[in-house]
Amino acid sequence: MKLYLAPMDGVVDWVMRDLLTRIGGIDQCVTEFIRVVDVVYPDHVFYKRCPELKTGGKTASGTPVFVQILGGQAEPMALNALKAIELGAIGIDINFGCPAKTVNRNDGGATLLKSCDRINDIVKSVKKRMPDHIPLTVKIRLGYDTASKCIDIAKSIEDAGADLLTIHCRTKMDGYKPPAYWDWIPKIREHVKMDLVVNGDIWNLEDYKKCQDLTGESQFMVGRGAVADPFIFQKIKGAYFENSWMDTKKLLPTFFESSYQFHSENFAITRTKQWLKSLSLSYPEASSIFQNVKTITTGNEFIDKLQNLTNQ
Numbered sequence: 277m278k279l280y281l282a283p284m285d286g287v288v289d290w291v292m293r294d295l296l297t298r299i300g301g302i303d304q305c306v307t308e309f310i311r312v313v314d315v316v317y318p319d320h321v322f323y324k325r326c327p328e329l330k331t332g333g334k335t336a337s338g339t340p341v342f343v344q345i346l347g348g349q350a351e352p353m354a355l356n357a358l359k360a361i362e363l364g365a366i367g368i369d370i371n372f373g374c375p376a377k378t379v380n381r382n383d384g385g386a387t388l389l390k391s392c393d394r395i396n397d398i399v400k401s402v403k404k405r406m407p408d409h410i411p412l413t414v415k416i417r418l419g420y421d422t423a424s425k426c427i428d429i430a431k432s433i434e435d436a437g438a439d440l441l442t443i444h445c446r447t448k449m450d451g452y453k454p455p456a457y458w459d460w461i462p463k464i465r466e467h468v469k470m471d472l473v474v475n476g477d478i479w480n481l482e483d484y485k486k487c488q489d490l491t492g493e494s495q496f497m498v499g500r501g502a503v504a505d506p507f508i509f510q511k512i513k514g515a516y517f518e519n520s521w522m523d524t525k526k527l528l529p530t531f532f533e534s535s536y537q538f539h540s541e542n543f544a545i546t547r548t549k550q551w552l553k554s555l556s557l558s559y560p561e562a563s564s565i566f567q568n569v570k571t572i573t574t575g576n577e578f579i580d581k582l583q584n585l586t587n588q
């Protein structure tokens with residue numbers, strides 16, 4: 277079994293990847309997307325999204341991190357992929373799943389799912405330019421407004437030479453509305469041989485078991501479920517049976533301090549509040565901490581309160 281931490285723009289940055297991969301259970305990560313238009317970006321753009329480029333493309337605990345790019349033009353996508361590799365990327369991921377209006381309006385993300393030919397062309401062009409030993413992975417949704425073309429989409433990605441395909445089991449129009457349609461995976465599997473990673477709505481061990489049962493697959497990606505419960509990967513792997521709130525709460529001051537160091541005071545306050553809200557989905561105790569810190573706007577007061585509340 278292989279487990280992936282989902283890329284989440286504005287949520288899973290370097291600090292979150294570092295923290296979650298230290299816990300264990302995660303086999304691979306993907307960065308937040310880099311939106312490619314028509315230029316090759318300077319180094320700092322790649323380093324900002326993926327500071328791990330400076331440490332062999334892996335997190336401190338040794339988990340590989342692929343750099344994700346998003347865009348609709350084959351040539352600049354290929355050139356930016358090459359640039360990321362030159363800077364140390366150990367794998368590239370292409371995002372054809374982003375549902376954001378501004379992204380789709382600018383010919384990126386899920387809007388590409390309307391055309392198998394365009395997807396095929398982009399993946400082929402990027403793959404052709406990449407060195408053979410660097411893997412190219414692709415992330416999609418089931419389709420734009422219907423899942424009816426998902427088999428053709430998957431086939432076009434396999435045909436283009438991608439090494440692995442992650443499928444978020446919803447269309448763009450489904451947004452994030454439950455359920456995720458895992459039942460499409462066995463239908464897609466009948467037509468493609470490539471590695472597939474199943475994604476969408478795995479919030480806990482029970483969801484994982486259902487998803488595994490229904491799909492028969494061995495690779496899964498978890499996003500929101502991972503920020504709601506940082507121990508989910510270890511639980512899925514049968515390596516953690518403790519009271520996870522006791523361990524989770526200890527992560528909060530570290531997260532705040534790393535976010536402060538890596539970005540700024542305001543960033544750290546905002547992200548820690550955001551994380552507490554996500555944690556509240558799994559742990560009522562996090563909701564009570566959130567209520568206690570939600571109006572705090574200075575770093576010193578925030579960390580004092582956080583330390584106090586998480587030491588109890």
Ligand SMILES: Cc1cc2nc3c(=O)[nH]c(=O)nc-3n(C[C@H](O)[C@H](O)[C@H](O)COP(=O)(O)O)c2cc1C
Pocket residue numbers: 282283284285286287307308309344371373374415444475476477478497498499500501
């Ligand atoms: C806030 C947020 C940001 C996201 N950003 C990205 C992104 O940068 N790249 C990407 O491929 N998917 C992105 N996604 C989609 C997730 O990777 C994942 O496919 C989706 O959340 C479904 O998985 P989950 O139910 O385990 O969260 C994002 C999702 C959320 C909620």
